Amino acid sequence: MRLRSFLPPVLAILMTSPALAIDYRWTSGTGQGTVEASIRNRTGSTFRVFCGSGTDDRQMGILLEGLATTAPKGRPLDVQVVVDGKNFPFAVTDGYGVVSARSSRFDLEAMAKAMLASKATSFTIEYPSLDKSETFPLGDVADALSDRGGTIVTPCL
Numbered sequence: 001m002r003l004r005s006f007l008p009p010v011l012a013i014l015m016t017s018p019a020l021a022i023d024y025r026w027t028s029g030t031g032q033g034t035v036e037a038s039i040r041n042r043t044g045s046t047f048r049v050f051c052g053s054g055t056d057d058r059q060m061g062i063l064l065e066g067l068a069t070t071a072p073k074g075r076p077l078d079v080q081v082v083v084d085g086k087n088f089p090f091a092v093t094d095g096y097g098v099v100s101a102r103s104s105r106f107d108l109e110a111m112a113k114a115m116l117a118s119k120a121t122s123f124t125i126e127y128p129s130l131d132k133s134e135t136f137p138l139g140d141v142a143d144a145l146s147d148r149g150g151t152i153v154t155p156c157l
Helices: 002-016 102-117 141-145
Strands: 027-031 034-040 046-051 060-065 076-083 086-093 096-099 122-127 132-137
Touching (some): 027 141, 060 076, 060 102, 086 102
Antiparallel strands (some): 027 034, 046 060, 076 122
């Protein structure tokens, strides 16, 4: 009898508790004409690749939350995304890195394809001027970054 009176409150608590498991896997999403793929690492930093294929200007680039936001506000920060030893350089300001030059757009596409082709479990983002780097997992990258034989940034080229 005592167990019966104890069980309902315990079940109620368990049913309303949020799931706290984080598996550090790639996710994707869309909104207002923009597609993005993102990954969060163990330190809480986030790396995003985006393409505004449903917008007039078709902006594409990367967004970084974490070390990139510790740089001086409003000043460009050079970053290198390193996949299987190959460097893909980008500039971000306040964590936001839009690529507009045609060659930079192809670099972003090449980075995305390198991530999809990689057999490694992770990639690195280097911040040369900060003398720091971050590592992000590649688990399930294909689920988030691939799109109809290309990548999510292909439509923005």
